[in-house]
Amino acid sequence: MILETFPVGPLQCNCTLLGDEEAGEAIVIDPGDEVSRIYRRMADLGLKLKQILVTHAHIDHVGGALKLKRLTGAPILLNENDLPLLKMMEQQAAWLGVPTPEVTGPDASLVDGMKVGLDRYPARVLYTPGHTQGSVCLHFEPLKMVIAGDTLFAGSIGRTDLPGGNSRQIIHSIETRLMVLPDATRVLPGHGPATTIGAERNSNPFLTLR
Ligand SMILES: [Zn+2]
16 A cells, blocks of 8 residues: 655645555646655556545645546546535735646545545545534545645634535534544644644634534
8 A cells, every 4th residue: 555645836735646556546636836746756666547536625625536537537526515616726926926836626525424545555534524514534444544625634623614614513513523533533624733633622712612
């Protein structure tokens, strides 16, 4: 198994490459930027891209998705409730003072319970709105791992002051969809270091100080 997470772009979004060397296949999660680097790494490893999974439509997570699709032919999957954010790409780019990336609608919506990923390393989509209305997490149960996007961070949670954000909803999503996972589940957030469900359950101030 190949599991590599590398921060990309000015906001250092954690882009994750998960590959199965035997099957020669890979998925990429949140290719926000630095697509040539991601593409070169897959080419070096001899992996064919099967899916581009996007946890939510903020520019730092989705900005490179179309470029990667054009290079590989892989479909883009993204929850349809974030379509309004995709249409606001120019505004999102203006917030950061970066050029507007070309984006496109998803090939399919990432809906709750959907099975995605690789045959040997499958994931289930957990619909976790709050940071945005289309935010999802990806639970790779056999790997005891969850890709959390900007919903849950080590010691923090995603901001809810941008369009589509809702602070009560994000807490509800975390408590009902993530905190029900086993303590040992590794959490790979959309920014910053990895953590575990157990560590966040015990010490995340946004979850314990309510
Ligand atoms: Zn975000």
